[in-house]
Amino acid sequence: MFVLDEYRNAVIARNSGVVVDSDEFTLNNSYRFSQAQNDAVLALHAMETAAESLGLGCVILGSILNDVPRLIELMKLPEYTYPVLGLAIGKPAQQPNLKPRLPRSVQFFDNAYNSDPELMLQRMSEFNEEVHQYYDLRDAAHPVPTYDAQIAQKAVDQGVLERGLGHARAQGFDIER
Known part of the structure; x- marks a missing residue:
């Protein structure tokens, strides 16, 4: 499981005297969320590349985002963290x-x-x-459905944006900022 993590940085900042509940605190804004998400994706890709170089098979699991609250609960994720993607690694049973x-x-x-x-x-x-x-x-x-039909369906899915943003807000991120 790959998780964006600003919690560690918030602990360090708090220990250095930063008031994390203030308007000056920026580790929870949309830019930091996006950057931390990018870091998690890059880490996943590096692990996928390493595993495949060893002859292992990989499947990237975007489906973990289907139940973010449950995943947060299971992994005991603190505030300022958010699950990004999963990666299943194993020996392929078939080609x-x-x-x-x-x-x-x-x-x-x-x-x-x-x-x-x-x-x-x-x-x-x-x-x-x-x-x-x-x-x-x-x-x-x-x-x-065809690829085109799948894209068209996703293009008008009103629930997807609020669902993701709501979970991010619950983890302490101020995405509008």
């Missing part, structure tokens, strides 16, 4: 087909972002079909 990845042409650019929507959609259409086939081959009895 399944790799999940398709976004085309490089929509991820990497030379000197400028290519924002032409028609070109982007054209390049994504083949990927959309690959992902759909990938999921259909895994379990045809439980069809999964």
